[in-house]
Amino acid sequence: MLRRDLFKAIPASLFLTGFPNLGITKTIRDGRLVVINLEGGMDGLCAVPPLGDKTLRSARRDLLIGGNLGLNPFFGLHPAFKNFGAMLAEDEATIIHATAFPYTKRSHFEGQNIVETGMLTPFSSKTGWLGRAMDLAGVAGRSLSLDTPLLVRGNMDVEAYYPSNLRGSQVPNNEVLDILKSIYDGAALETTEILQRQLASSLDAPRLRDPEGLAMFAGKKMQEPYGPKVAVIRVREFDTHANQGAEAGLHSEQLEIVDNVFGALKSGLGEMWSSTVVLTVTEFGRTIGQNGSAGTDHGYGSACLIAGGLIENAGVVSDWPGLKLSNLYDGRDLMATIDMRSVCAACLEASFGLEHEAITEQVFSDPKINRIYNEIFT
């Protein structure tokens, strides 16, 4: 049972006053989905601090953030989230707290693999949950990186986008691509075919490679009638073992990048924003207590930020486990009480119109995953 009502957004500051609930059940199924992968383990307790939990203050005295935006009497929002905060105020965003993929061993690389494959065992699948869902829904995608993330593998119609800056180099021409197509097979052949199509339509693309620039470009492409419906953006460097910082510092800088990505996506998507879901994923949260170097170590539960016009209920969705020692996972980490696969399934249901049962069985291979769609999208 989710104690959503307990923590449903209650305006506690002028900035977030009065989240109107439109009360309309949207039935859009031609939606757009963007996944922002926060690599390194995002500190959910810093991004969305449970200010009403007194244990937080004693556990993190060097890492406490001043000037949080008040979401309700219990939760705050990191001040870097200006765009996301505005989306919350406009009833276009929600937060799932104390959530994680079902993985507790605290390894980045196993954890990231589980985030991308959606499987229970690391390295047990060569395709990603998003790629399998795209295949199920018959949609194409675009990853904003040099490589093709595991997350979207399983769907063969995926473009990577990270424009070259090899000064003096020439765009691959059709003659070269044609001969490569004649000598390649398998994934290399399909990649060459997609590159050829991509070059034919993207020669006027901006040469932006910062996360915000890529997000803006993705948004613009995704609003085109035949543009990609899925995008994946990576934001790295959340592994803040040392000098994590408070209002200023590495973690806050990374959160500001994430916020700018949300803002750039909304701007780029234009009217298509109303049919979009954007969510963050990360391999784990971080320890409740700070370590000896003013940082935090690998943990378990974290927070997930979701935004987009398909959202109906702004606020915080959480079955808050508490930060007292007896409530922690292994006596050190925020317990995860909501399975992130449920969150991903709800976002797939909202954006692709897939049935929950189809998602759990064919995408995550686990029919026991709870449906929390109504907590976010109705």
Add this chain to the structure above:
Amino acid sequence: MKIGRISRRIGLGGTDEFFQNGTVSDGIDAALQAPVKFKGIPTIASEIESWPSHKEFDLDERIQRLIKRRLNSDSIDKQKLSDNERENAREKNWAKYSVDAIDKYRFFHAGQFADNQVKLRLSYFWLNHFTVGAKETTPQLISDYWENVILGGLNGTFADLLYNAITHPAMLTYLDNIYNIGPNSPKAKGCGPSAGQADCIVGLNDNLGRELLELHSVSPSAGYTEQDITDCAKVLAGWGNIFDRKGWSETPADFSKPWDKFHSEPGTKQVLGKKIPAGKKGLRVLTDYLANHEHTKRFISSKILSHFCGVNYAANHQQELIQLWSSTGGDLNKIHKKVLKMSLQSSERLFLWPTTWCFQISRLTGANIAAGFDEIGNDNMRSHVVDASWLMSEMGHDFWSNRQPNGFSDLKSDWISTEHLDRRIRYAGLMFDYGKPKREIDLIIREQISNPELKAKLFSTNNERTRFIATLCSPEILEV
């Protein structure tokens, strides 16, 4: 297997000097015993020379430069300057004391021009296994780490390599061990409210301890616990020094092995059941134990076989390697020799990392687009990229980049994307347009391409540039 393919499969391709005296096996033996002679070119299109000694830096000089760079930076910040003046002063200070730009050229030139390509190729594997990426002061230290720990350790034991990698300042900085302080250390006892130092908080940072177990030695298959990780961190407390800040009690006696009792954790620790004594020697006891652990042998055998024989390596090869490891105490020379010979027996094709491919096509064609060592920093007058650092970064395979400690993937699927293909085509195009190839592409097709159908298709185009690019991006050159 043809000599050309052997050279590309276990080396960097294009030269065969190490196979000239006897059998392939003799050639491998000779290469493994010989040192790497660093070479480069002073200017683009000039003749290959020995790398100049004034562009080499030992660890002591690197660290002294870090200290001076920091002191000058602090001084600049205190001066009354305009924003522009301050920015210019900072840039000049940075350029004066930083050496990583030169290091990257040395690395790139070595891949193209040095003569012991087998050892270089092995060093890339181990540099990736013990990944150190860009973080704080590490760019200044990575080259020393590569040359003295990785390349210098290829003829020793895995136990030596593990210990030397873990204790190098680059690794200690990259994985935050410079901030790892024992909770019962002398330093900690002087901290906290009870010591009248409420603002002083110290404690463990388990980043290196965790990766020592997960990535560098036994791997998660060993089933270690969180307590094992914590005890690893305790063993590691005291190792490291913040060279460019006044963060520690004293200057270490040995920059290459910086340990300070003041920050170390007293008492015996226990990792995977092994008791580890207190003090500086404790870490060596731990790394020796881990280096010869059965899970380490299995994990690293699998990893090195995947790299040199392909991910579908023969199961009996892994078993043979584990037995060799056990019987020789992890003698890397013998392990490397065995793996390279297994590689030549394997029919599975190996997908080449981007920079390995860059080096190979340079050696095959004689083309080069990287500036010479006398031209470093003078690239802004050219119409195309000549900066070695930029080239590696653009190819998505830069050992100085900011990346995760599990390093670059060996899986072909991780390197197949539209953008990676785009980069390879562009790079090959740059080599043709500006690199002044010394060898005819038709000759390279005849020598290097074995599939007659592929050969015919490459010869089917009359456009030499297209033929050049398609050949270098063909399956037999990308995968060897």
